[in-house]
Amino acid sequence: MSLRLLENAPLAGLNTFGVAARARRLVMLEDERDLPQALAALADGPRLVLGAGSNVLFAGDFDGTILLMRTRGRQVLGDGHGAPFNRIAVAAGESWDETVTWTLEEGLAGLENLAMIPGTCGAAAIQNIGAYGVELCDRFDSLRAVDMDSGEAREFGLADCRFDYRDSLFKQAGGRHWLILTLRLRVGAGQRPVLQYGELASALTAEGGPPGEPVAARIAAAVRAIRSRKLPDPTVLGNAGSFFKNPVVSAEAARELRVREPGMPGHPVTAAGEDRVKLSAGWLIERCGWKGFRQGDAGVHQAHALVLVNHGQASGREIAALAERIRQSVHERYGVWLEAEPSIIGGS
Ligand SMILES: Cc1cc2nc3c(=O)[nH]c(=O)nc-3n(C[C@H](O)[C@H](O)[C@H](O)COP(=O)(O)OP(=O)(O)OC[C@H]3O[C@@H](n4cnc5c(N)ncnc54)[C@H](O)[C@@H]3O)c2cc1C
CATH class of the missing domain: 3.30.465.10 (Uridine Diphospho-n-acetylenolpyruvylglucosamine Reductase; domain 3)
Structure with a gap:
């Protein structure tokens, strides 16, 4: 039995944004033979599986059990x-x-x-x-x-x-x-x-x-x-890579946007049998003036409008709030809702 269990576990070292948060309980699975015990530990209350934490944002503490996947082979x-x-x-x-x-x-x-x-x-x-x-x-x-x-x-x-x-x-x-x-x-x-x-x-x-x-x-x-x-190295500047997915819109919506923004990048895709256009989320965010923006320690990368960063002590809540402001402003200007790529955990 090599299952490791930690109460009130700190998560700052377990997410690439480097934000401070805590989990009520953390269970680390290194050996699949311990899976039954790991599943039993997850049975009670909210649960979350965590890999390297490079696609999550802890917007608050996690009042439940985290299963940290460390199996090898x-x-x-x-x-x-x-x-x-x-x-x-x-x-x-x-x-x-x-x-x-x-x-x-x-x-x-x-x-x-x-x-x-x-x-x-x-x-x-x-x-x-x-x-x-x-x-x-x-x-x-x-x-x-x-x-x-x-x-x-x-x-x-x-x-x-x-x-x-x-x-x-x-x-x-x-x-x-x-x-x-x-x-x-x-x-x-x-x-x-x-x-x-x-x-x-x-x-x-x-x-x-x-x-x-x-x-x-x-x-x-x-x-x-x-x-x-x-791309910024997360060990130097906290981030989770691209924060938003590139939005996919109807061909007609893309045509209308191009009347206003002739230089807008986008490429044709087929989704659910329909001709659609994948836009560049980074371009839309940059056009809304967010590139290089910083409020406290939460910011948008200097070179990449798609990458939100933690300059040091930003909380997950502050980064999530910045992401929401960006979403609203892109929607106001272009009528397009951006969708976050990382899982946003906790917070209200
Ligand atoms: C600098 C940087 C660059 C990046 N570039 C790219 C890129 O080019 N392309 C790209 O697609 N992504 C990119 N990403 C995002 C990220 O690296 C990927 O999404 C990666 O697969 C996340 O792996 P993780 O182990 O860190 O997952 P985590 O962040 O730990 O988890 C991500 C999600 O998966 C779930 N999960 C994790 N493991 C399991 C499991 N075993 N079973 C069930 N659920 C599980 C979690 O609950 C969570 O919802 C980048 C991130 C960074 C920081």
């Missing part, structure tokens, strides 16, 4: 019955970025565009992480989860997960009772390099490492170089 499963890929299985508590590095060391391509995304492998499926033209669902094989209410374990295939842009069944109210335990992915020779992002294609030539290296490793190096240059 990675395995190459084989070639998927003659399919042109290998399958890997990773425990939910494994670091996503270390897993990307491990696949590249194993000579298995496919995850390189998703290098350097903070967080755990279990959480990667929650919001279908994506970057530089690849989403988790593009490499997804299956996952194993347990129902935290009944204790029943279940396998999920691609269609079961209802992956969408920064979304999945597990992020929805009706799917939050599933605790993801193991993630299986398809990697290997069958996964072609994805270089549709011009910035990545040109960076590959300029900074993607020695030409002799496999292309996947060079793409990962280029992605890391771009991300290090563009």
